[in-house]
Amino acid sequence: MKIQLAGKFITLLPGDRIVTPITVLNLTQHHAIFIGNYLRRPHFIENKIGHGVRLVSSEIFFIENPKITRVEQFMGSEIERNQLISKAFQKLGGNYHLLLYNCEHFANEIQFNKIFSPQVKVGLFLGFALLVMWSFSND
Numbered sequence: 001m002k003i004q005l006a007g008k009f010i011t012l013l014p015g016d017r018i019v020t021p022i023t024v025l026n027l028t029q030h031h032a033i034f035i036g037n038y039l040r041r042p043h044f045i046e047n048k049i050g051h052g053v054r055l056v057s058s059e060i061f062f063i064e065n066p067k068i069t070r071v072e073q074f075m076g077s078e079i080e081r082n083q084l085i086s087k088a089f090q091k092l093g094g095n096y097h098l099l100l101y102n103c104e105h106f107a108n109e110i111q112f113n114k115i116f117s118p119q120v121k122v123g124l125f126l127g128f129a130l131l132v133m134w135s136f137s138n139d
Contacts (some may be wrong), residue, residue: 014075
């Protein structure tokens with residue numbers, strides 16, 4: 001599947017990650033894994049708030065996520081790509097949790113076998129810092 005990003009065409013391969021902005025200022029990003037053709041059409045697997053881990057056609061995905069921030073290509077072999085896609089399918093129906101298992105956690109687990117989300121760490125740090133500043137300003 002070819003997509004356009006910053007005036008260039010990029011060919012998505014199964015296992016590649018696509019990142020799209022959630023907020024207007026692009027402070028929060030949505031992550032999904034491209035799985036290639038399924039039922040003769042390109043699809044993604046994502047962990048989306050209100051849905052959990054789901055299979056979504058590229059048509060629906062790009063209606064819901066019209067802007068692309070970046071593509072993170074999976075650097076594994078063809079065998080590793082197939083294993084990655086199988087692992088993503090096994091996660092279908094899993095629950096979404098903003099702090100413990102969001103879209104970034106899911107994509108990192110699928111691509112790197114590690115569940116982590118830098119966005120959550122930054123958000124928690126900033127929230128804690130604001131709380132500390134607020135508490136000192138009220139003294």
